[in-house]
Amino acid sequence: MLSVKEAQEKVINSAVAKKTVKVPIIESLHMVLAEDIVSHDDIPAYDNSAVDGFAVKYVDIIGAEKNYPVKLKLLKDDIPAGKIPENAIESGMCIQIMTGAPLPQGCNCVVMKEDVLKEGRDVLIFKECRQGENIRFEGEDIKKDDVVLRTGKKIFPADIGIMASTGTDMVSVYKPPVVGILPTGDELIGINEELGLGKVRDSNSYSLSAQIIETGAAHKNYGIVKDDKELIRNSILSALDECDILLLTGGVSVGDYDYVREILDSIGVEFVFWRVNQKSGKPMAFLTYKDKFIFGLPGNPVSVMVCFEFYVRPLIKLFTGDGELSRKKILAKASDDYV
Amino acid sequence: MLSVKEAQEKVINSAVAKKTVKVPIIESLHMVLAEDIVSHDDIPAYDNSAVDGFAVKYVDIIGAEKNYPVKLKLLKDDIPAGKIPENAIESGMCIQIMTGAPLPQGCNCVVMKEDVLKEGRDVLIFKECRQGENIRFEGEDIKKDDVVLRTGKKIFPADIGIMASTGTDMVSVYKPPVVGILPTGDELIGINEELGLGKVRDSNSYSLSAQIIETGAAHKNYGIVKDDKELIRNSILSALDECDILLLTGGVSVGDYDYVREILDSIGVEFVFWRVNQKSGKPMAFLTYKDKFIFGLPGNPVSVMVCFEFYVRPLIKLFTGDGELSRKKILAKASDDYV
Numbered sequence: 001m002l003s004v005k006e007a008q009e010k011v012i013n014s015a016v017a018k019k020t021v022k023v024p025i026i027e028s029l030h031m032v033l034a035e036d037i038v039s040h041d042d043i044p045a046y047d048n049s050a051v052d053g054f055a056v057k058y059v060d061i062i063g064a065e066k067n068y069p070v071k072l073k074l075l076k077d078d079i080p081a082g083k084i085p086e087n088a089i090e091s092g093m094c095i096q097i098m099t100g101a102p103l104p105q106g107c108n109c110v111v112m113k114e115d116v117l118k119e120g121r122d123v124l125i126f127k128e129c130r131q132g133e134n135i136r137f138e139g140e141d142i143k144k145d146d147v148v149l150r151t152g153k154k155i156f157p158a159d160i161g162i163m164a165s166t167g168t169d170m171v172s173v174y175k176p177p178v179v180g181i182l183p184t185g186d187e188l189i190g191i192n193e194e195l196g197l198g199k200v201r202d203s204n205s206y207s208l209s210a211q212i213i214e215t216g217a218a219h220k221n222y223g224i225v226k227d228d229k230e231l232i233r234n235s236i237l238s239a240l241d242e243c244d245i246l247l248l249t250g251g252v253s254v255g256d257y258d259y260v261r262e263i264l265d266s267i268g269v270e271f272v273f274w275r276v277n278q279k280s281g282k283p284m285a286f287l288t289y290k291d292k293f294i295f296g297l298p299g300n301p302v303s304v305m306v307c308f309e310f311y312v313r314p315l316i317k318l319f320t321g322d323g324e325l326s327r328k329k330i331l332a333k334a335s336d337d338y339v
Numbered sequence: 340m341l342s343v344k345e346a347q348e349k350v351i352n353s354a355v356a357k358k359t360v361k362v363p364i365i366e367s368l369h370m371v372l373a374e375d376i377v378s379h380d381d382i383p384a385y386d387n388s389a390v391d392g393f394a395v396k397y398v399d400i401i402g403a404e405k406n407y408p409v410k411l412k413l414l415k416d417d418i419p420a421g422k423i424p425e426n427a428i429e430s431g432m433c434i435q436i437m438t439g440a441p442l443p444q445g446c447n448c449v450v451m452k453e454d455v456l457k458e459g460r461d462v463l464i465f466k467e468c469r470q471g472e473n474i475r476f477e478g479e480d481i482k483k484d485d486v487v488l489r490t491g492k493k494i495f496p497a498d499i500g501i502m503a504s505t506g507t508d509m510v511s512v513y514k515p516p517v518v519g520i521l522p523t524g525d526e527l528i529g530i531n532e533e534l535g536l537g538k539v540r541d542s543n544s545y546s547l548s549a550q551i552i553e554t555g556a557a558h559k560n561y562g563i564v565k566d567d568k569e570l571i572r573n574s575i576l577s578a579l580d581e582c583d584i585l586l587l588t589g590g591v592s593v594g595d596y597d598y599v600r601e602i603l604d605s606i607g608v609e610f611v612f613w614r615v616n617q618k619s620g621k622p623m624a625f626l627t628y629k630d631k632f633i634f635g636l637p638g639n640p641v642s643v644m645v646c647f648e649f650y651v652r653p654l655i656k657l658f659t660g661d662g663e664l665s666r667k668k669i670l671a672k673a674s675d676d677y678v
Contacts, residue, residue, distance in 0.1 A: 082526030
């Protein structure tokens with residue numbers, strides 16, 4: 001019988017054909033980039049003011065200080081963010097400017113409004129500036145065609161902001177798999193049914209659905225299938241048409257009423273492993289069918305959740321491009337004797 | 340000017356009228372329970388076998404061991420999970436039983452199949468059992484009407500499994516707020532527009548949307564509103580019809596082109612605070628309007644995200660019933676001088 005680490009290694013070494021999908025950036029949250037993101041522009045796209053203040057010529061304000069202010073003439077039109085400056089600054093002049101607004105021609109520094117006194121059309125400057133001070137220069141943050149985010153990056157809110165600001169509205173990400181759940185067993189009933197003798201409510205498909213949702217994968221619950229070979233066989237085959245990963249719960253133990261192994265055999269699946277040396281959850285199977293993966297999970301509500309965390313989640317991560325870290329963790333653990 | 344801790348305290352002391360909503364249990368993932376969950380039944384609902392094995396009378400197998408097995412007669416009908424046993428066990432008899440199957444009358448322990456040898460209709464038992472061994476008794480895990488999950492519990496996959504197994508399909512949770520985003524400014528353009536002089540792409544509404552999604556709240560992006568008083572006023576008022584929390588980005592600094600404060604005044608909002616002693620992001624406002632909350636957030640892409648984490652996320656958590664922990668964290672921090 002396989003040890004847990006051997007079983008986990010078999011799962012994470014599965015040959016998964018990752019697919020990509022193009023989505024609006026807001027839908028890419030917590031997915032993994034399948035392309036490099038390149039800036040469409042220099043950012044900032046033009047020299048602009050970093051503060052609310054007064055655009056001046058550097059040479060005009062050399063030596064300005066509290067007791068010896070420099071007096072400049074204020075040009076009439078100020079420059080709000082979003083407005084293109086109409087006038088160039090000549091020597092002895094200044095122009096009021098807002099944070100983010102494009103610099104007027106002739107300006108090479110901006111004095112903060114706190115260091116200035118306006119007197120009609122005169123402006124008193126009380127503080128010297130370095131050349132270029134309070135200016136954000138074109139391309140200072142990002143150059144056009146710079147790679148701003150790389151393939152393989154998991155996408156968080158700041159990354160979505162970066163994509164928006166550099167002109168990317170649709171992004172290629174690794175497509176999360178579709179994970180189906182097929183609970184089997186004559187003893188299973190729905191949540192709202194009355195518990196009779198010999199019946200238990202199917203809770204596994206709910207806890208598994210929630211675990212799948214947490215991974216970002218799509219989940220499909222096919223509902224309870226009674227212990228009927230033909231019915232189970234058809235349900236498995238039609239589920240495999242739609243799903244990348246199919247989770248069977250119940251039916252994989254060694255009990256005489258466990259049809260599922262026989263049915264899986266008849267379908268022609270490949271058994272990767274059938275039992276794992278773990279307690280509880282020994283009767284746990286991992287199989288492949290064409291490019292699809294099938295897990296036979298134990299019926300016990302705790303075991304089924306633990307097996308999901310140990311085996312199913314790492315496989316889902318191989319699809320979503322997020323598998324490297326979990327692969328490394330599992331391989332690191334594999335050197336310990338923790339079984 | 341308020342310190343960060345004073346501002347945070349004002350936010351977390353907001354009078355939020357939490358609403359509840361009834362949802363299917365699978366949709367309640369990561370939400371917070373607004374009711375106690377009570378079991379509809381004893382769990383297990385009937386005495387059943389914990390193993391695959393043979394149901395016997397305890398007195399019949401006293402002294403059984405490897406070299407001195409006890410021989411019992413096997414009753415014809417075995418008991419799979421989900422089947423109601425038809426025959427009672429008389430002395431000297433046994434019946435094959437599967438994990439989870441109801442016990443037949445007269446049985447008071449189950450021998451594991453590993454400790455048994457079947458010879459036609461005879462069964463050799465090689466191991467004694469304690470009375471009650473390998474039996475799961477009715478109500479052993481949960482009693483009918485027991486509270487299995489309490490109001491205020493954040494819901495994880497295992498909780499959804501517990502609700503399903505105890506017969507709850509719909510659950511009352513605290514309703515996440517609707518959070519609107521209204522970016523204002525003549526300088527803003529959409530992601531796909533060409534960056535001209537004086538223009539920047541509106542990235543804040545994307546990073547904010549992603550942050551809102553992470554909290555589980557609903558997000559509504561109202562799109563860029565130009566710097567026109569009437570337009571902004573109408574947009575704010577109609578957004579407030581739909582949202583519990585409205586985020587304005589841009590327009591709250593002290594610049595001469597920041598109409599928003601004036602507009603908010605004219606609407607009749609109540610200013611809780613207007614500026615916070617933080618860098619960057621000083622121009623940050625928190626206001627209330629009837630039972631709604633408004634944040635005026637700075638335009639800088641980093642500041643806006645930080646302000647979300649510091650102020651907006653804790654407020655959202657008050658709505659979702661998940662605020663206690665963040666309130667405690669903030670109050671604990673409030674004793675430090677970390678500003």
